[in-house]
Amino acid sequence: MANINVSIDSNKVAQLIRAGHLCAADLHCLDKSSKQTLWQLCLWSCQKRIGCQKTQCQKTCQ
Template identity: 65%
Template sequence: MSQRINLSISPHKLAQLIQDGHLCAADFRCLDSQSKQQVWQLCLICYQKRITCQQCTFSTCTKNLTYLDADK
């Protein structure tokens, strides 16, 4: 099995990487159920924006993600 790197990343940076197409949920796994739920919600928002709005920007996506930071 290949080596793994454990890291922590802010929801906004993760959203930016997903929105820009540099990362997708299949590229990583969540280590706890709360993170999995947050990533699931984040992906739904970002992928919906990507599909429905050709001019969506990261700032548009993250306006809908403010509730993710409230859980901290």
């Protein structure tokens, strides 16, 4: 499947990660600022979400 380039509000990304619909490991950041923001969202969202079983997401958040 092909990649698509989109822009999405950080609050929506956090909501999707927290709900388990999206994993930070599924995303590829195009710049350093976005990567830092995603890392922070991942840490925050994973704290709010108990029982995340996605190994790749856990590695991304650590």
